[in-house]
Amino acid sequence: MLLAQLRRIQVVIKTEVLVLPSRIAVMLFALFLLTVPFYWPDPYLLRILTLASIFAIFAASWDLLSGFTGQVNFGHALFFGVAAYCAALLNLHLKFPPWVTVPLGAVAAVGTGLLVGIPCLRLKGTYLALTTLSFPIILMGLVFAFPDLTGGELGVSGLSRLAGSRVGEYYVCSVLMLGAGFLMWKIGDSKTGIIFHAIREDELAVRTAGINTTKYKILAFCLSGFFAGVAGGLYAHVMRIAGPSTLEVSLSFQAVIWAVFGGMVSIYGPMAAVFILFPLLELLRVVPQLRNLAFALIILLILLYMPEGLIPWIRDRIEKLCPRCKARNFTRRSHCRICAAHMH
Amino acid sequence: MRRGVFLAAAAWVWVLVSMAGSGWGADEIKVGVVGPMAFTQGEGHWNGATMAAEEINAKGGVQVGKKKLPIKLVKVDSNEFLNVTDATNAMERAITYDKVDFLMGGFRTEAVLAMQDIAMEYKKIFLGCGAAHPELCARVAKDYEKYKYWFRVTPINSTFLVKVDFLLLEMVAKKMATELGISKPKVAIVAEKAVWADPIVNIAQENLPKMGMEIAGVWRPSPVATDVSAELSAVQSAGAHIIFTSFSSSVGIPFAKQWGELQVPAAAVGINVEAQKDGFWAATGGKGNYTLTMNTYARVKMTDSTIPFFDKYKERFKEAPNYTAGTYDALHILVQAIERAGTLDSAKVVQELEKTQYMGGAGKIVFSKDHDVTWGPGFVTAIGTQWQDGQNLCVWPDGWQGIKYEGCVDYKIPPWVRAHYKK
DSSP states (O other): HHHHHHHHHHHHHIIHHHHHOOHHHHHHHHHHHHHHHHOOOOOHHHHHHHHHHHHHHHHHHHHIIOOOOOOOOOOTTHHHHHHHHHHHHHHHHHHHHHHHHHHHHHHHHHHHHHHHHHHHHHHHHHHHHHHHHHHHHHHHHHHOOOOOHOGGGGOOEOOOSSSSSSHHHHHHHHHHHHHHHHHHHHHHHHHHHHHHHHHOOOOHHHHHOOOOHHHHHHHHHHHHHHHHHHHHHHHHHHHHHEEEGOOHHHHHHHHHHHHHHHOSSSSSSHHHHHHHHHHHHHHHHGGGGGGGHHHHHHHHHHHHHOOOHHHHHHHHEEEEEOOOOOEEEEEOOBBOTTOBBBBB | HHHHHHHHHHHHHHHHHHHHHOOOOOOSSEEEEEEEEEEEHHHHHHHHHHHHHHHHHHTTEEEEEEEEEOEEEEEOOOOTTTTTHHHHHHHHHHHTSOOOOEEEEOSHHHEEOOOHHHHHHTTTTEEEEEOOTTTHHHHHHHHHHTTEEEEESSSOOOOHHHHHHHHHHHHHHHHHHHOOOSSOOOEEEEEEESSSGGGHHHHHHHHTTTTTTTEEEOOOOOOSSSOOOHHHHHHHTTTTTEEEEEEETHHHHHHHHHHHHHSSSSSEEEEEEGSSSTTTHHHTTTTTTOOEEEOOOOOBSSSSTTHHHHHHHHHHHSSSOOOEEEEEEEEHHHHHHHHTSSSHHHHHHHHHHOOOEEEEEEEEEOOOOSSSSSSSSSSSSOEEEEETTHHHHHEEEEEEGGBBBBOOOOOOHHHHHHHHHHH
């Protein structure tokens, strides 16, 4: 039984993964993440990778809503902050452990997705972006208005650790990141994902085809809210504090920067961007005076020469589409791996 | 193509290697100075610690048992105003990569709370020199074993800051009564629209009538307002004799400038962080004359070390020290504790830090049971400083609890206020 399962996995790896360089890269990256504590248990490195995993979920969740569905959200920190505060309050006052508070925080973020999604349904483009921008600012006002509950400017601190050790925290976050990333990618690739795509391209046409776009747009808000909420809950327990910084406008814009840098409408693009940019910002601590300037310059240069984002740019150079069946193939192949059509 | 992949791989390995940690040897004592280094608060942290480290190293270093070890400062840019996550990463990097032995600094409370947790996890002594919130020390009282490595050196905690704020107001009210015959002054509360100022506004509204004063109204301009003439006109129309200010941001400059230009017949007293800086006089074109603000340092003899510290700092950095420069005292306190303990072991140094009786630049520093700096007569009091013809002079304590620091001068009611009410 076990042997059969292993053989099946082997076949899938051979026929589905090893055939494309991008999939090999993802597999190697996942292997790297899962093994790094064995040969490099440096707490600082693990902290950076833990936080990068959390923000990767957050950035991909923005892509799911704004990239796939075209519902541009400039206030994505709302989901993150709601889940962080919810997880923090449940942990601090009701002593719920992180494995309960993180999912409940994500559910709260889904509720917030509904609350935000419904009034925003009639809005599009700039109007939607500006309206969504206002929600975390409103919540920030409420946080300061009820300091007895929310801790005001201090936030809610003294939370339980996500796991008993740094390595434990790292594994919880990285495994959840890999799982959430895979799920979001599958959603984007599913029938629902195709409808999300279609809504972005031409909502009227989708409605004319008899599809209830309202339902799908709310679904996109809820799904995106859920994953951003998971990230928010994890963040609160890793940092052991949920404060006003989880609702800051700058955090919302960070998600946009990550997604645009890595390549929108891909899920893995924004996630890869976080794993490049987050450690890069740490690396630039060697030039403290120029740190932010250098960081901004790198992003600008990448976007100038790779307007579709870094990851699609790389992918397009190592893989190409089959002219007949549109399947992806390694550039060196002479014939399509699916339909055997000539590639040149 | 291959070259590109190779370069990308090399860059990634460089990222990882640079994170993998360095730091070696126990032939020096590494002290991490944590602060927002791109801002004046972080500069204060770094400058104060630099001055102290130079003095200590000039004397041969720190006597640890039989060895003399020099101090090496590590600049830890927390970027905490902009990014709390960044601050915690900086803290972790300082401890694990730079291998600092001790830490001092911090400013934004939310960030300091998160950084405090990391320092305590590694059992690293962290001397707070910026965040005033009581919660940081309340944690020591709640869970001593975990948080005993935290001490606050500066500023006094926010509860006491508010007390000093009201003592300054009381001093001005008394002066108005004795010199202008205004026995029940009307007070305009003008506080920037910021969270930290909310409790001060509430306490003022509750307590001013009990203090024998009348409230003329409450005005809350934006912290970054560039024009507050409307508020000042309203204050004047309300017949206020005193303006009780709470400004930590740039609004303190236009307020003081327009207050002087419009010659609003009300004395300004309270907190105006901009007025604590040397550049205030030039920024207001001298119109901020007679502004009174709470402060930490002035060229007065709070202790024997205040004036030498003040002069040396000003000579070296061409500006008066702000309160985050309390890292100067923090480093001297730490060094004394290490020398008494004869070891760098954190737990033993904590025991010695708890016995601290140090005459610092801002007063005598003694730690309370929850490791907070003690406030009150004979300890750190904070001071009130008033701009008088281009100089920021100490005017408080003016005999409060029998204290008047040598070098303090009398508070002056602005001449146009005096002229208005003497008519």
